[in-house]
Amino acid sequence: MTLYGYFRSGTSHRTRIAMNLKGLDYDNISVNLAQDEQLESAFKAINPQGLVPALQTDDLMLFQSPAILEWLEETYPETPLLPKDAAxxxxxxxxxxxxxxxxxxxxxxxxxxxxxxxxxxxxxxxxLWCQRWISDGFTALETLLAKDSAREDFCYGNRPTFADCYLIPQIYSARRFKVDLTPFPNIMRIDERCRTIKAFIDAEPMNQPDAPH
Known part of the structure; x- marks a missing residue:
């Protein structure tokens, strides 16, 4: 499989986490968003939306990270990222x-x-725009995490799920935009735990081949 993405793209980041958690091998092709490569005809032939990520398999071109994660879950169920029960x-x-x-x-x-x-x-x-909307979203998320007495080290239960794949890249963005994260201790504990797991470490933006070094 080949993943078209960008090191600092949150949607690419969440997709890398999910693929790493499932132990999948894939090649990375960088689409430089800072240089608007996503708007060029070569990439729009891959994804007419001009957005990353896009995932090429043997016979499919997948786009939109929520759909990609659902496809990964259905195609590679051995390491589940969704709970077994409907609730x-x-x-x-x-x-x-x-x-x-x-x-x-x-x-x-x-x-x-x-x-x-x-x-x-x-x-x-x-x-200020970024800080406002990230802080508002994290406030609600923090409240829900605090109320879940059955939750352990992650957003849900005792193992990573889709929710952690989404949350960790957003924390990275929050730091980029200088959001005050001290009001969110549960979110910070999840971040600390995930940053000890190889699948998350390998997916980090600055560990990507197209990151500036």
Whole structure:
């Protein structure tokens, strides 16, 4: 398999985590978002949306990270990233969606570039924008994590799930945007635990071949 992504892309990061947790081998092809390579015709022939990640298998081209993660779960079920019960799967998907639908999309690069280039928003205001929406989302997530007395070291239960694949890249982004993370002790404990696991370490942005060194 070949994963088209970018070292600092949160959606690429979450996909790398999931593939690593499942022990899958894949090649990385960098699509440099900083140079708008995703908008060039060569990549749009792969994904007409011009977004990463895209995952090439022997006979499929997959895109949209939520769909990719679901495909991975169905195709490689040996290391499950969803609970066995319907209620548990619902909860993990809901926690994932809090990041994937309500935090990440309004802080990704194309939104921030629109703020900068089309609306002439200065960098201080862009930073405040990111901090506001990440903090709001993390506040709600922290409340739910605190209420889950059955949870251990991760977002759900005692093993990584989709929710951790989503959360860890968002924490990386929160640090980039100088979000105060001290109000979120449960989120921080999950981050600390995941950062001891090879699958997460290997997926970190600065450990990618296209990261600046």
């Amino acid at each position: 548990g799967r619902m909860k993990v998907r809901a926690l994932s969606a809090m990041v994937g639908c309500d935090i990440h999309p309004i802080n990704n690069r194309r939104i921030l570039q629109y703020l900068r280039n089309e609306l002439s928003v200065d960098e201080e205001q862009v930073l």
